[in-house]
Amino acid sequence: MARATQNVRKSGRRHPFATVALVAVGLLVTGAAYAGFSQTSATAEIDLNSASTISEGEKLFGANCATCHGAGAQGTKDGPSLVGAGAASVNFQVGTGRMPLAFQGPQGMVKPKQFSEEQTLQMAAYVASLAPGPGLPETRYLKGDGDVAAGGELFRINCAMCHNVAAAGGALTQGKMARNSPGSPPRTFTRQW
Ligand code: HEC
Ligand code: HEC
Numbered sequence: 001m002a003r004a005t006q007n008v009r010k011s012g013r014r015h016p017f018a019t020v021a022l023v024a025v026g027l028l029v030t031g032a033a034y035a036g037f038s039q040t041s042a043t044a045e046i047d048l049n050s051a052s053t054i055s056e057g058e059k060l061f062g063a064n065c066a067t068c069h070g071a072g073a074q075g076t077k078d079g080p081s082l083v084g085a086g087a088a089s090v091n092f093q094v095g096t097g098r099m100p101l102a103f104q105g106p107q108g109m110v111k112p113k114q115f116s117e118e119q120t121l122q123m124a125a126y127v128a129s130l131a132p133g134p135g136l137p138e139t140r141y142l143k144g145d146g147d148v149a150a151g152g153e154l155f156r157i158n159c160a161m162c163h164n165v166a167a168a169g170g171a172l173t174q175g176k177m178a179r180n181s182p183g184s185p186p187r188t189f190t191r192q193w
Contacts, residue, residue, distance in 0.1 A: 046118060048087060048125040048136075057126030060119055064100055073130055086133020087124035094120045 046053055061073065068079030075081030079101070082090070093099040097111040115123070128135065155163075162178040 046121045046125075048121065048128060050125075053122050053125045054129045055126075056119075057122035057124070057129075060115070060123050061126050064114075065123070068101065073127060082127050082130070084131040084133045085127055087121075087128040087136050088134045090124040090127045091120055091136060094123060 048054075061069075062071065065073070065079075068076060069082050070076045070079070073082040073085075075083075090099075094115055095113065095117070097113045098109065100114065102109065102111065113120075124136070127133070164178075
């Protein structure tokens with residue numbers, strides 16, 4: 001066949017290293033894509049990219065969040081758009097009981113969680129599927145075995161202005177409050193105060 005012959009001739013003219021380079025590029029791209037797609041939660045073995053996880057999340061979202069955040073999470077006058085908010089934000093807001101919001105105020109209140117970890121991650125997967133956003137931290141950052149002294153230094157430079165040097169928390173402008181973050185379990189920040 002004419003087309004096939006043409007292809008053969010074309011590849012025959014290629015530099016011998018071209019094929020090797022192509023394969024290398026292909027492997028790199030596949031590896032990077034796999035790293036991006038294979039995100040699972042640290043504690044529950046849930047694949048945030050599986051179609052069934054996302055569709056379960058969509059159902060939960062429709063029943064519990066869409067009144068304020070809109071169908072498709074586009075936002076309404078009662079809640080911001082979550083397109084691009086990312087899995088980490090949903091995990092934080094729902095995992096600490098802040099969402100679903102009980103009433104409007106400067107910030108969501110910490111209250112008992114209303115959803116299991118699995119349900120929370122399903123909703124996180126759904127929101128993450130709408131547009132890229134900050135994902136869940138990698139497991140290695142959640143072990144709590146990092147350099148505490150270096151962390152303290154970073155905290156005093158970057159966080160103490162709101163959370164106070166001793167991380168005791170503090171009141172901020174416009175009715176907001178920064179809570180005492182250290183001591184909170186690393187992943188869900190469930191500390192009540
Ligand atoms: C009664 C209305 C209401 C309901 C119901 C509600 N939210 Fe919200 N949500 C808000 C408002 C208002 C904000 C912005 C204020 C804030 O951050 O506290 C917000 C903020 C958020 C944010 C942070 C957005 C960002 O940019 O990081 C996330 C994530 C979120 N909601 C997820 C959810 C999920 C998931 C549900 C359902 C389980 C839910 N919300 C239910 C009103 C609501
Ligand atoms: C501009 C002020 C500000 C700075 C700077 C700041 N935070 Fe916060 N932080 C807040 C506020 C306000 C909240 C509460 C948000 C809410 O409840 O919706 C918060 C919440 C938190 C929480 C959740 C606490 C809980 O109990 O749920 C953690 C953890 C946290 N911050 C860590 C940090 C770290 C680490 C840094 C430095 C890298 C930092 N913050 C810098 C204002 C700040």
